[in-house]
Every structure is written in structure tokens, then in C-alpha cells.
Amino acid sequence: MNAAVAVETTSVGVVEDRPVALAVGPLLVVLAAKCALGLAFAARYGWQRDELYYAVAGRHLQGGYVEFPPVTALFSAAVVVRR
Numbered sequence: 001m002n003a004a005v006a007v008e009t010t011s012v013g014v015v016e017d018r019p020v021a022l023a024v025g026p027l028l029v030v031l032a033a034k035c036a037l038g039l040a041f042a043a044r045y046g047w048q049r050d051e052l053y054y055a056v057a058g059r060h061l062q063g064g065y066v067e068f069p070p071v072t073a074l075f076s077a078a079v080v081v082r083r
Helices: 024-044 049-059 070-082
Strands: 005-009 015-019
Antiparallel strands (some): 005 015
8 A cells, every 4th residue: 555645746847746744743642542541441341252252262272263263262271371
């Protein structure tokens, strides 16, 4: 995918391409605000059904799963072992 490019025409009709500047500051502010809100409210939500399913699958490891790759269950098993 190409980056955004501004096309500029000079007085003699020559077209020059120059990259469009990205406003990094406001982008970082929005990213930090979203992360802060997500972390602030993360403790208010309990386990979801799929998370419980992954946790149980980590306790009963098998060679393959239809719903998700086996590495998901391995990560869940690693968390249980780490505790």
C-alpha cells in the first residue's frame, strides 16, 4: 500500500510528488487516552464465555482444535502453570 502523497503543480506544469506529513502528536494522544480508559475499566468486566473455554482447553491439551489453533490452549496452560 502506498503512503499518502500530495501532488503539487509548478508554474511550468511539472508535477512533483511529496509525502503528506502525519500528525503524530494528536495520534499519540488518542492512543494513550484509549489505552488509559481500557486499563481503567478492565477490572470491571468478568470472564467472557470464550475466555472460559480457552482456560478449560488449556487444562485438557489435545493435538488440534476446530475452533482455535492449539497454541491458544498452550498459552492458557502456561498461565495455569505459572500461577
